[in-house]
Amino acid sequence: MTHRSGRHFLQIPGPTNVPDRVLRAIDRPTMDHRGPDFALLGMEVLEGLKQVFKTQSPVVIYPASGTGAWEAALVNTLSPGDRVLMAETGQFAALWQKLATRLGLVVDFIPGDWRHGVDPAAVEAKLSEDKQQAIKAVCVVHNETSTGVTSRIALVRKAIDRAAHPALFMVDTISSLGSIDYRHDEWGVDVTVAGSQKGLMLPPGLSFNAVGDKALAASRIAKLPRSYWSWDEMLASNKTGYFPYTPATNLLYGLQEALRMLMEEGLDNVFARHGRHGEATRRAVRAWGLEILCLNPDEYSNALTAVLLPAGHDADKVRQIILERFDMSLGTGLGKMQGKVFRIGHLGDFNDLTLAGTLCGVEMGLQLAGVPIRREGVAAALEHLASAGSQQAANPARVRLA
Numbered sequence: 001m002t003h004r005s006g007r008h009f010l011q012i013p014g015p016t017n018v019p020d021r022v023l024r025a026i027d028r029p030t031m032d033h034r035g036p037d038f039a040l041l042g043m044e045v046l047e048g049l050k051q052v053f054k055t056q057s058p059v060v061i062y063p064a065s066g067t068g069a070w071e072a073a074l075v076n077t078l079s080p081g082d083r084v085l086m087a088e089t090g091q092f093a094a095l096w097q098k099l100a101t102r103l104g105l106v107v108d109f110i111p112g113d114w115r116h117g118v119d120p121a122a123v124e125a126k127l128s129e130d131k132q133q134a135i136k137a138v139c140v141v142h143n144e145t146s147t148g149v150t151s152r153i154a155l156v157r158k159a160i161d162r163a164a165h166p167a168l169f170m171v172d173t174i175s176s177l178g179s180i181d182y183r184h185d186e187w188g189v190d191v192t193v194a195g196s197q198k199g200l201m202l203p204p205g206l207s208f209n210a211v212g213d214k215a216l217a218a219s220r221i222a223k224l225p226r227s228y229w230s231w232d233e234m235l236a237s238n239k240t241g242y243f244p245y246t247p248a249t250n251l252l253y254g255l256q257e258a259l260r261m262l263m264e265e266g267l268d269n270v271f272a273r274h275g276r277h278g279e280a281t282r283r284a285v286r287a288w289g290l291e292i293l294c295l296n297p298d299e300y301s302n303a304l305t306a307v308l309l310p311a312g313h314d315a316d317k318v319r320q321i322i323l324e325r326f327d328m329s330l331g332t333g334l335g336k337m338q339g340k341v342f343r344i345g346h347l348g349d350f351n352d353l354t355l356a357g358t359l360c361g362v363e364m365g366l367q368l369a370g371v372p373i374r375r376e377g378v379a380a381a382l383e384h385l386a387s388a389g390s391q392q393a394a395n396p397a398r399v400r401l402a
């Protein structure tokens with residue numbers, strides 16, 4: 001190994017760059033998780049999370065990656081053999097489907113082309129056909145990290161309501177929470193699943209279930225085996241700021257700091273910032289003459305952009321060149337997109353100049369890899385960032401003082 005000077009650009013769509021404030025917060029002595037100081041930390045993060053999920057309901061924190069929170073959502077609410085409706089938006093929807101099947105659930109998987117989000121009309125049709133109300137849950141991915149497509153959760157909710165179907169509604173926000181507007185209560189979601197390592201700007205290792213009343217009621221009669229993931233003991237301990245088993249104390253220090261940072265910036269500003277960077281990135285891709293994988297502009301993801309390469313060009317080769325030459329990691333194509341796309345993460349602790357550096361690396365890498373592009377992508381993105389219409393203070397508090 002040789003030392004590489006300068007900072008590595010971690011521009012995969014999660015884990016994202018962990019800001020210094022969060023790193024410093026984690027770098028404190030671990031405390032007694034049964035002692036009095038811990039309750040203050042526990043209460044602050046449990047309450048703070050509700051604001052990010054936009055819910056009055058409790059949020060459960062697991063010391064697990066996002067996959068654990070997927071499993072928790074299902075085992076707490078469903079029984080063996082229950083039918084579940086899912087939609088094939090991409091690799092993560094496919095993995096959640098596989099997990100559900102392995103748990104003994106029967107999944108009706110609405111097929112998709114990995115270039116669109118969940119089709120509300122297809123959900124409505126499936127639920128309307130289900131006269132026996134055998135489908136117990138509709139489970140969808142909000143921001144499909146493998147494709148850069150954001151499904152319109154409010155429209156899926158409306159589709160469920162139009163079908164007048166009582167199924168639970170569960171949403172994976174692992175790569176959207178804290179980056180793209182999300183409203184657990186307003187959109188009538190019963191269980192929201194999330195993770196620490198993307199918009200929340202933390203290292204991997206924590207995941208979440210926001211649990212609505214209807215999901216809690218379902219958990220009282222659900223029969224899938226569960227112990228570690230069980231909400232009941234967790235919610236009982238959380239009432240006083242504690243956990244039923246040893247929590248990931250230092251990650252909770254980080255979570256406390258990350259929540260403070262999100263509130264200081266203001267969630268609306270956080271979403272606007274991601275919107276601006278998403279739009280600048282898409283302008284760059286178009287100016288290069290390349291194709292954005294997402295086909296519906298109403299579903300463009302502001303957390304990441306998946307870029308489709310012309311036939312005959314290997315996206316992983318481009319990524320390799322960029323890593324070796326410019327010390328930047330980009331997201332690989334997952335599942336059936338392997339080699340066809342690379343993914344640019346523009347979420348989390350990210351600003352105009354991080355985006356500029358990222359796009360410079362991509363533009364140079366595409367050229368070095370021999371992909372036919374117009375070298376106009378960076379210029380198009382910078383033009384957007386500098387334009388009056390997209391102006392937003394990098395730090396609104398600082399500007400107010402000026």
Ligand SMILES: Cc1ncc(COP(=O)(O)O)c(C=O)c1O
Nearest residue numbers: 065066067092143145174175195
């Ligand atoms: C949308 C989505 N769902 C689920 C997962 C799986 O989460 P984890 O890898 O943290 O277990 C990921 C991971 O990237 C994801 O992006």
